[in-house]
Amino acid sequence: MKQRDEMVLLGHGSGGRMSQRLIEKVVIPALGDSIVEGALEDASSIAQVDGEMFFSTDSYVVDPIIFPGGDIGDLSVNGTVNDLAMRGAQPVALSLALILEEGLPMDDLAKVVTSAGKAAIKAGVKIVCGDTKVTPRGSCDKIFINTAGIGVARSDLNISATNATVGDVVIINGAVGDHGSAVMLAREDFRLTSLVRSDTASLNHMVANLVSAGINIHVMRDPTRGGLATSMVEIAESSKVSIRLDESAIPVKREVMAACEILGLDPLMVANEGKMTVFVPARETEKTLSIMRSHPEGEDSAIIGEVVEGIEGRVTIRSTVGGLRIVSRLEGELLPRIC
Amino acid sequence: MKYLDAFRDRELAESLAVKLRLTSKKLPRPITLMEVCGTHTMAIYRHGLKSAYVPDNVRLVSGPGCPVCVTPMGYVDAAISLSHRNDIVIVTFGDMARVPGSNSTLARERAKGADIRIVYSPIDAVAMAEKEHGREFVFLGVGFETTAPTVAVAILTAERDGVKNFSALTAHKVMPEPMDALTEGELKIDGYICPAHVSAIIGEEGYRPLVAKRKIPCVITGFEPLDILQGVTMLCKQIVDGRAEVENQYRRVVRPEGNRKAQETLNTVFVKSSARWRGLGDIPDSGLSIAPAYSRYDAAIKFSITFPDVKENKACLCGEILRGLKEPADCRIFGNACTPETPIGACMVSSEGTCSAAYKYGHQTV
Structure with a gap:
């Protein structure tokens, strides 16, 4: 059997051996230093933070998944990081959930996940948990990503869309x-x-x-x-x-x-x-x-x-x-x- | 100077506006000018031209130049019933998908499972048909002299490549005939701001019979703010001078004879016919039907389609608005029951519709 499969198959979402291989051979290497130890556990613990906590989530379904200037990977990380930032919060933890279409070229998956990892490193946030599912061909289009993020802001800030003031x-x-x-x-x-x-x-x-x-x-x-x-x-x-x-x-x-x-x-x-x-x-x-x-x-x-x-x-x-x-x-x- | 910026320059606009004001002072009476084309309507709203620069004695009204808006509901209903057939794929421009028929829209039918595809060129429909032999591809051909040649090219391409599973359901229309009909309407129109793109095809020549017959000033005008201000000034000048001529403000694009190649293509595939206009009714010679030689590409013939005669929503004033008799704000349902999200009248659906422009960019009362 080849070390790495050419494309995503339904079995890669089974939770069994193929899933393990996908995670270990493709996803984790691609994410590199952006993930924390323990990200593969059922849940991750998050260190106590000082300040006000914010929580945000967003799903990404962009078509095409790779476009000039970026791809769905960095988009999905930057989007949630920015949603937190708009309340004045710095991100402390991100989740990354992938929904893949059967037949997605493995190279595309690797590229997208690599850029998600790079974006997380650039933003200074760790990916602490994740999930991968595979749907039959036609049930989703290539790849959908959901990210959720926890951020922390100084408690004395009050940044909100309700605060615009004359002047x-x-x-x-x-x-x-x-x-x-x-x-x-x-x-x-x-x-x-x-x-x-x-x-x-x-x-x-x-x-x-x-x-x-x-x-x-x-x-x-x-x-x-x-x-x-x-x-x-x-x-x-x-x-x-x-x-x-x-x-x-x-x-x-x-x-x-x-x-x-x-x-x-x-x-x-x-x-x-x-x-x-x-x-x-x-x-x-x-x-x-x-x-x-x-x-x-x-x-x-x-x-x-x-x-x-x-x-x-x-x-x-x-x-x-x-x-x-x-x-x-x-x-x-x-x-x-x-x- | 950059192209777009040059035609949106504020200082130039102000100096043109001074010229316009001076000319308009000499007008014998308040005048009404109709911008026939939806793109002009959109530009006038988007750049806030009326309130900033157009004198009070010059009234600009929108006309019937939004193709989606003037397409009768019966056409939409026919397209929707075609979309229910499993062997048929409907191919259309995006705007058409949201136009309400009697009970539904193509967009709703698509959500329910009908195969309706949105393209940016009719040629795409021919390419799709070539790839999927087993199914029939019907392109919804709606639009004026600008889009009709592209549908003509699609039909000629299908013929050349032997694509038999492509056809077009057409409701194409031409511009000068309704302009002629409108001069007999309830609204006294003193001059026409003639559409830029249509004129690029039909040229100055396209309006000569109208001007000769009706003695109405016509100025072919570009779509940028400075174009429009200059076009309006030229119309005022004609009225002040007591002239009625075809003038061409948009010479950088429109040639006197128009685009001969496009005209030839159009005349090869289409013949003039009577057409029904939403709001205006039947106007002789105002439509383009697929010529007998190409009838095998006419979806109406291929699938024996008849267009039902459908009553419009009574509250909707689209008809009056398309004739320049009413403004969107005069309509009871404008902005409440009828919005771009839930359009009732076609003028709200199309991005070039008068109501859509008024809703999106507000009235002059900012």
């Missing part, structure tokens, strides 16, 4: 629309080649820098599905405030703008996986910007708007050409399976 400045850490357009363009449907790459990245280190500098962060949000527009509306509604954006200040890469024009999309509605908006009182703007800009994930940080008096839940934007319009959340699905 706050809205800052974003870079250009919007990269991830969604990269994934769409990577699909065979369009037969387009482009320079657009996903922005998938973990943001917790940049958040840690903001927190340790004592920035009074009111709100942080990662504008994933539904894009910047949807996340702004959610914050305006949760905080019962009005938000005014300036379209010409929102960074959009030229290639993303071009892709969106061709596909008929609004870059403000397109998903991001390495972006965050930060709401801070105006007097903290410069300090916040300089901290963010000194981090690799925040070099292109920009002020894109402010929280203003007005109708609760209303987001407006001054368009590049000078008109004023309402920003609304994404309705329905722009395109399915973007993350």
Whole structure:
């Protein structure tokens, strides 16, 4: 028998010898230093933490599983790490559950799990437990991943989507629309080649820098599905405030703008996986910007708007050409399976 | 200067707006201009042009230029009943999948198990048919002079490659005829902002008979904000001067004669026919039917389909909105019963529909 199978078979999810071989020969080596000892036990213990604990989970079904700038592996780690970070929390433990389709090439599995491990190491979090299931061909598409994460934040922080206050400045850490357009363009449907790459990245280190500098962060949000527009509306509604954006200040890469024009999309509605908006009182703007800009994930940080008096839940934007319009959340699905 | 930025430049917009204001001051009366095309409607809303730059005595109304919006419900019902057949795969553009028929949508039928596939080019349907010999692939051909040539090419490709299990269920339409019909309607239209993409196919020539017959100013206009401001100014100028001509603001794309190659392809596969428009009724010569020589690719003939005559929801004002008589806000169900999530009228379904644009980008009262 060969040391490693070429593709995932139903037996790899049996819990028996084939499962063991898959875990030992493929998954664990691929995860490398990102897993803790004892990750194969039924449950892992987590060291006592000091501060407020946060818990988050997310499932990933992106198609294709490998796209320019990333794959479903690093996406699934970064996504949960960022969800924790948006509450000011640093991740302390992650779970990684894989649902595989029979027939998935073993090389693809190894690649995806390797990038999940690398992303965890980069974010400074350990994978403490996991699971692998295999479904018959056609029951799932190649690979679905669920990650859950526990994080800890300083108890004196109060970062929440309900905290936007009139006078706050809205800052974003870079250009919007990269991830969604990269994934769409990577699909065979369009037969387009482009320079657009996903922005998938973990943001917790940049958040840690903001927190340790004592920035009074009111709100942080990662504008994933539904894009910047949807996340702004959610914050305006949760905080019962009005938000005014300036379209010409929102960074959009030229290639993303071009892709969106061709596909008929609004870059403000397109998903991001390495972006965050930060709401801070105006007097903290410069300090916040300089901290963010000194981090690799925040070099292109920009002020894109402010929280203003007005109708609760209303987001407006001054368009590049000078008109004023309402920003609304994404309705329905722009395109399915973007993350 | 970058292409897109150049046509969205604020300073240029402001100087164009000054020109527009000066011209509009000379207008003999308040005027109504119709942007026939949904993409214009969308651009006007998205860039907030009306409130920022368009003078009060120039009213812009949206017209019937959203292909999904003007497709009658009976067509959707016919497509849905076709999708119930196990041997048939329905292939369509994404927008069509969400259009409500009498009782369902293609998207709902897909969730229940019908094989409905969304593509970005009709040619994809021919390729699918070639791969799966055992099944019939029916492409839903909806759209104006811009999309019809692509369906024509798909049919010609199927013929060339001997693909027999491909056909198209078409409800294609042409633009100048309803523009002509609308000049006789209840709304007095003083000028047309002519669609950019359709004009790229039919050219300036496409509107000459309309202008000769109705003496109505027509300006072919691009989709960027500066294009639109300039197009509106040119229309005002024609009215001030007492002229009625076809003018071309969008010369960087539209040639006087249009795209001859596309016209030839269109005329090879399609013939003009009477067509039913949602909101406008039957308009002679406003539709494109598959020519007899290609009838074996006509799904309506192949599967003996008749389009049922369906009553529209009474509360929905799509018809009036498509004729420029009403605004979305005039509709009782706009924004409550009828939203992009749960559309009742077609104007809310299509991303280019007037109601969808109004819902998404808000009215001018920001």
